[in-house]
Amino acid sequence: MIEIRWHARAGQGAVTAAKALADAALAEGKFIQAFPDYGPERMGAPVKAYNRVSETPIRTHGIVEHPKVIVIVDPSLVGSEVTEGAPDDAVFLVNSTKSPSEAQKALGAKRRVFTVDATRIAQEAIGLRKPNTPMLGAVAKVTGVIQLDTLLAQTEKSFGHKYKREVVEGNLAAIRRAYEEVRGEM
Secondary structure (H helix, E strand, O other): OEEEEEEEEOOOOHHHHHHHHHHHHHHOOOEEEEEEEOOOOOOOOEEEEEEEEEOOOOOOOOOOOOOOEEEEOOHHHOOOOOOOOOOOOOEEEEEOOOOHHHHHHHHOOOOEEEEEOHHHHHHHHOOOOOOHHHHHHHHHHHHOOOOHHHHHHHHHHHHHOOOOHHHHHHHHHHHHHHHHHOEOOO
16 A cells, blocks of 8 residues: 655645545556545645555555655645655655755655656646646656556546636646656656
């Protein structure tokens, strides 16, 4: 089982991203959990979301305390509690213009760190500074927990009936770009 913790600010779409990741994993026949951890936060307040993905039924319930993967959607949260509970072999994926080594220094520990400029990708591909969709592409690449083709198909399925075609295409392009542009030692 792989456990993932997302750190973002309210309004950046981390809860939606965690659910989308779960939908894609479910489409691949995996067992999944996706849930948020927040109260009545206002826009911009720090929030967390979680995933569990497994090849076998998940019997664990409750907050993810020792995530194998930490996704930091808002780089201003680096230095807060993002490393809390992370085991030594945890992987960090940071939405940042910084290199992985610069982000590693900011995290204050020798950790495996990947970076992707998801905000820029979202702005260019979708026209919004909402980095959640590109972060999904980077998560797929870094973790291998889902296949890119499955993620794209599920995004198409989910967005296809809700949004105009150009919005769907923009989100698909953002996922592909982040998958290709994520930096770090695989």
